[in-house]
Amino acid sequence: MNPDLERLHPYPFEKLKTLFSGLPQSDKSPIALSIGEPKHPSPDFVQQVLKDSTARLANYPTTAGIPELSEAIGQWLKRRFHLQDIDPASQVLPVNGTREALFSFTQAVVDRQRQPLVLMPNPFYQIYEGATLLAGGEPMYLPCTDATGLQPDFDAVSEDTWTRTQLLFICTPGNPTGATLSKAQLKALIQLADKYDFVIASDECYSEIYRDTPPT
Ligand SMILES: Cc1ncc(COP(=O)(O)O)c(C=O)c1O
Known part of the structure; x- marks a missing residue:
């Protein structure tokens, strides 16, 4: 095993779970501010695109992703941060x-x-x-x-x-x-x-x- 694994600290959500375990029961439902999961529905157009794309699930994605996505990210960087000369092929890597x-x-x-x-x-x-x-x-x-x-x-x-x-x-x-x-x-x-x-x-x-x- 990699000995550096011993140096890792527990993830904060694990610590939080331990802290929560001693809390008294309540009839109120808590507002979870912990992990940051979205509390609003995903936008309809996003869900639609996902549904329309299920036929492509059978394809292995490439590490670089599709060029259209890198291009769109590059365009957004230019619009949002006024960057110039962004080359999506060499400077954008979707993850x-x-x-x-x-x-x-x-x-x-x-x-x-x-x-x-x-x-x-x-x-x-x-x-x-x-x-x-x-x-x-x-x-x-x-x-x-x-x-x-x-x-x-x-x-x-x-x-x-x-x-x-x-x-x-x-x-x-x-x-x-x-x-x-x-x-x-x-x-x-x-x-x-x-x-x-x-x-x-x-x-x-x-x-x-x-x-x-x-x-x-
Ligand atoms: C500061 C910061 N960076 C990165 C991330 C990782 O986000 P994701 O892996 O969902 O893109 C988070 C998630 O909580 C974050 O708070």
């Missing part, structure tokens, strides 16, 4: 869930021979840590507190730490606080990544949940 992608990406990026540090916000989405441990990396947790604006204080990271950093996870809007990183902060991080030669994994899975104007 079934970002958790699996975050895990696999970390295995590909981290070189365990060089005492790798992987930086991540704290609190964090647990796969950042699990993927780091199984890739042979050392997680370094950057506190997100009121005092730091609920995102990490990157100015507080030492030069020694940046030198050993191979991967930086950022989450904007952040889970669980929703705090975003500004454009200036993102630019500064890209400059640091260039200077110290590390990769940024920017988890933006909540970018489409906002009140008035989309976070940029």
Whole structure:
């Protein structure tokens, strides 16, 4: 067995289940705010497309997915984030869930021979840590507190730490606080990544949940 499995911590939902087990019975039905499962029906047009596509279930999907999907994702990136020169064939890889992608990406990026540090916000989405441990990396947790604006204080990271950093996870809007990183902060991080030669994994899975104007 991979000895790094011993380094993994229990998934938070397991911990939550244990905490719930001692609760007194109630006649009220709880509002589950735990796993984040949708509470609204899937849109009709999505269900329709799925129904219309069942004949294709017999085909093995390719890893790259269908070109039309990559093309549509590329177009969306341009519309939503005003990106230019997106090449869907080489820069877009559709995945079934970002958790699996975050895990696999970390295995590909981290070189365990060089005492790798992987930086991540704290609190964090647990796969950042699990993927780091199984890739042979050392997680370094950057506190997100009121005092730091609920995102990490990157100015507080030492030069020694940046030198050993191979991967930086950022989450904007952040889970669980929703705090975003500004454009200036993102630019500064890209400059640091260039200077110290590390990769940024920017988890933006909540970018489409906002009140008035989309976070940029
Ligand atoms: C910050 C963050 N990233 C990634 C994920 C993974 O989402 P999925 O695997 O459903 O794409 C979640 C799910 O809760 C999350 O909170």
